[in-house]
Amino acid sequence: MKTVNVDLGDRSYPIHIGANLIRRPELLAGFVPGKQVCVVTNETVQPLYLDSCVRSLQAAELEVISIILPDGEAYKNLETLNLIFDGLLNARFNRSCTLVALGGGVVGDMTGFAAASYQRGVHFIQLPTTLLSMVDSSVGGKTGVNHALGKNMIGAFYQPRAVIADIGVLSTLPSRELSAGVAEVIKYGLICDREFFEWLESNMERVMAGDVAALAYCVERSCADKSRVVAQDEREGGVRAILNLGHTFGHAIETAQGYGNWLHGEAVGVGMLMAVDLSCRMGLVPHSLLERTKFLVEKARLPHESPAGMTNESFISLMAVDKKVLNGQLRLVLLRSLGEAFVTSDVDPHLLNQTLDAFRSG
Amino acid sequence: MKTVNVDLGDRSYPIHIGANLIRRPELLAGFVPGKQVCVVTNETVQPLYLDSCVRSLQAAELEVISIILPDGEAYKNLETLNLIFDGLLNARFNRSCTLVALGGGVVGDMTGFAAASYQRGVHFIQLPTTLLSMVDSSVGGKTGVNHALGKNMIGAFYQPRAVIADIGVLSTLPSRELSAGVAEVIKYGLICDREFFEWLESNMERVMAGDVAALAYCVERSCADKSRVVAQDEREGGVRAILNLGHTFGHAIETAQGYGNWLHGEAVGVGMLMAVDLSCRMGLVPHSLLERTKFLVEKARLPHESPAGMTNESFISLMAVDKKVLNGQLRLVLLRSLGEAFVTSDVDPHLLNQTLDAFRSG
Numbered sequence: 240m241k242t243v244n245v246d247l248g249d250r251s252y253p254i255h256i257g258a259n260l261i262r263r264p265e266l267l268a269g270f271v272p273g274k275q276v277c278v279v280t281n282e283t284v285q286p287l288y289l290d291s292c293v294r295s296l297q298a299a300e301l302e303v304i305s306i307i308l309p310d311g312e313a314y315k316n317l318e319t320l321n322l323i324f325d326g327l328l329n330a331r332f333n334r335s336c337t338l339v340a341l342g343g344g345v346v347g348d349m350t351g352f353a354a355a356s357y358q359r360g361v362h363f364i365q366l367p368t369t370l371l372s373m374v375d376s377s378v379g380g381k382t383g384v385n386h387a388l389g390k391n392m393i394g395a396f397y398q399p400r401a402v403i404a405d406i407g408v409l410s411t412l413p414s415r416e417l418s419a420g421v422a423e424v425i426k427y428g429l430i431c432d433r434e435f436f437e438w439l440e441s442n443m444e445r446v447m448a449g450d451v452a453a454l455a456y457c458v459e460r461s462c463a464d465k466s467r468v469v470a471q472d473e474r475e476g477g478v479r480a481i482l483n484l485g486h487t488f489g490h491a492i493e494t495a496q497g498y499g500n501w502l503h504g505e506a507v508g509v510g511m512l513m514a515v516d517l518s519c520r521m522g523l524v525p526h527s528l529l530e531r532t533k534f535l536v537e538k539a540r541l542p543h544e545s546p547a548g549m550t551n552e553s554f555i556s557l558m559a560v561d562k563k564v565l566n567g568q569l570r571l572v573l574l575r576s577l578g579e580a581f582v583t584s585d586v587d588p589h590l591l592n593q594t595l596d597a598f599r600s601g
Numbered sequence: 602m603k604t605v606n607v608d609l610g611d612r613s614y615p616i617h618i619g620a621n622l623i624r625r626p627e628l629l630a631g632f633v634p635g636k637q638v639c640v641v642t643n644e645t646v647q648p649l650y651l652d653s654c655v656r657s658l659q660a661a662e663l664e665v666i667s668i669i670l671p672d673g674e675a676y677k678n679l680e681t682l683n684l685i686f687d688g689l690l691n692a693r694f695n696r697s698c699t700l701v702a703l704g705g706g707v708v709g710d711m712t713g714f715a716a717a718s719y720q721r722g723v724h725f726i727q728l729p730t731t732l733l734s735m736v737d738s739s740v741g742g743k744t745g746v747n748h749a750l751g752k753n754m755i756g757a758f759y760q761p762r763a764v765i766a767d768i769g770v771l772s773t774l775p776s777r778e779l780s781a782g783v784a785e786v787i788k789y790g791l792i793c794d795r796e797f798f799e800w801l802e803s804n805m806e807r808v809m810a811g812d813v814a815a816l817a818y819c820v821e822r823s824c825a826d827k828s829r830v831v832a833q834d835e836r837e838g839g840v841r842a843i844l845n846l847g848h849t850f851g852h853a854i855e856t857a858q859g860y861g862n863w864l865h866g867e868a869v870g871v872g873m874l875m876a877v878d879l880s881c882r883m884g885l886v887p888h889s890l891l892e893r894t895k896f897l898v899e900k901a902r903l904p905h906e907s908p909a910g911m912t913n914e915s916f917i918s919l920m921a922v923d924k925k926v927l928n929g930q931l932r933l934v935l936l937r938s939l940g941e942a943f944v945t946s947d948v949d950p951h952l953l954n955q956t957l958d959a960f961r962s963g
Contacts, residue, residue, distance in 0.1 A: 317682075317683060320679075324754065325750070331922060356745075358756075359745060360836070386687075389690055392719070395722070474721075474722070475721075560693055567693075
């Protein structure tokens with residue numbers, strides 16, 4: 240088992256990475272301070288891992304309930320969040336209870352926000368079951384739900400007590416979701432870890448074949464990269480924004496398509512290519528970096544053009560509600576070189592349109 | 602103008618108390634860091650004070666929108682909260698915006714929770730328009746909404762940048778709401794300020810007659826008392842719970858009657874009498890303290906018995922979902938003497954039943 244520590248002062252927590260961790264009662268229960276535990280999962284993960292998880296917690300003599308949410312980004316809203324509160328209140332769970340998120344990013348984000356809000360804050364543990372949630376949403380404490388007018392617009396910064404990333408569970412992950420996770424992995428290489436980017440260029444086949452050691456390394460390295468950035472800027476006042484490389488484009492795709500039709504990682508994959516493309520057009524990075532990124536994105540079996548029918552106008556209008564927008568000005572994350580990202584509002588609309596043209600479908 | 606500082610490290614903030622503060626643009630705008638301000642109010646307060654407030658903010662060249670919520674505790678829920686998010690997103694407000702709560706406790710709690718959650722946290726200012734919200738919800742950062750199964754079960758600890766308590770607005774407050782505010786004022790005397798309790802015994806007529814100086818003194822002293830307690834225990838791990846004297850009984854009344862039929866302060870007034878009565882029966886305080894408290898409660902024209910038809914069983918069952926319940930055990934705030942409260946789970950059910958009997962209606 241490897242451990243990455245997320246260093247946030249009195250809100251620091253460990254990420255444990257290894258195989259079969261979900262079946263280790265002492266590991267899970269060690270992070271539960273009280274007696275009541277509620278495992279929140281979704282209807283897809285439930286038949287696969289809920290029993291193992293509940294049994295591990297019951298073995299530690301805890302009172303365990305579970306709440307099964309419908310699966311998918313389309314349900315990441317206040318209404319579904321209320322199902323968690325219903326379950327907790329019906330079971331009379333008190334403010335010393337612990338919520339465990341057993342699932343992907345949607346389950347993690349909603350359970351985390353429920354933990355932040357239930358009785359104004361209870362304990363929280365993450366058991367991510369997708370590669371995306373292991374490398375992204377497990378680190379940094381962003382929790383929340385979507386609003387019809389924008390993604391992740393309602394939420395809280397709320398840190399878990401621990402993240403337990405059981406690499407074994409990735410064996411049941413649909414290959415489309417594995418690809419979506421790899422998109423964020425490639426992103427870490429681009430924004431802050433050139434060596435990791437180069438490792439991915441040599442090892443992408445192993446990763447895509449589900450090699451446990453290669454996946455564990457991806458999770459460990461990605462979490463270490465992300466936690467280094469988050470430790471500098473917990474509440475996203477500055478440098479943390481570089482983690483959003485490709486996300487402004489990606490969120491526009493997700494909003495345009497309706498949540499859940501494109502996976503978050505798929506949208507980020509294309510968005511990341513767009514950001515690299517724009518960085519090229521602005522003369523910041525060489526064209527070869529765009530080619531290398533495209534090579535990785537294709538090996539990861541990710542889409543590499545915009546959804547059919549999506550116009551430049553719809554992109555630009557949807558990008559205007561991004562959380563990075565400041566005083567009406569669009570801000571984007573771009574690259575200065577491989578491994579070095581920055582945030583800028585100095586974007587030439589002409590070049591932006593060229594980039595959007597270049598990725599238009601068909 | 603008087604100022605009470607709430608001392609919470611880097612989350613400290615001032616409470617300014619005085620007449621006609623709402624009409625002072627430099628005072629309001631001085632706490633707005635960005636350019637976008639959203640004033641949240643309700644349909645009762647709107648015709649009285651919204652224009653003055655908006656004009657003050659516009660005079661400082663800010664972009665101002667307003668959101669009018671339906672009035673009343675019955676609307677303090679996730680659905681109404683979403684109206685605030687709708688308004689902010691429709692106006693494309695970004696994460697450097699400021700929310701101003703112009704209203705009583707319900708508006709303040711909902712606006713505060715909206716500010717805590719919108720884009721994971723934006724700025725927040727309170728302009729309380731009721732005595733209750735000036736002396737209670739303005740201090741301490743408790744925000745949130747109700748759930749059908751319990752009051753204030755969903756929320757956040759989130760501090761405003763400032764509270765501006767304009768005593769002038771109390772001239773339009775219905776007398777029933779003035780009484781409700783006085784219930785919390787009496788509570789401060791009971792739990793931590795004997796001298797203030799005695800001042801109230803001599804000055805209750807002036808307070809109830811709406812004397813501006815007497816009301817300003819009540820607000821200043823109550824805020825100072827509360828902020829002293831909150832500064833010791835921001836997240837209610839310990840001593841802060843004494844602020845809930847009478848609230849466990851009171852919440853049971855509010856839940857049983859349906860939110861909004863009894864005002865919060867009215868329920869707390871009876872609940873506070875019950876807590877003093879139980880403290881008497883347990884031999885902690887002399888009977889004369891119960892008589893003195895009843896005297897103040899009656900002068901404040903507050904109810905002094907339970908709602909008609911409410912049984913001991915329904916009290917006890919509703920009290921079991923209180924946030925102070927720990928590992929299934931009811932905990933109550935009681936008095937050790939005038940000016941000294943404590944939390945205990947050592948409550949004799951027989952004496953508790955006697956107390957509930959003593960306040961039964963009719």
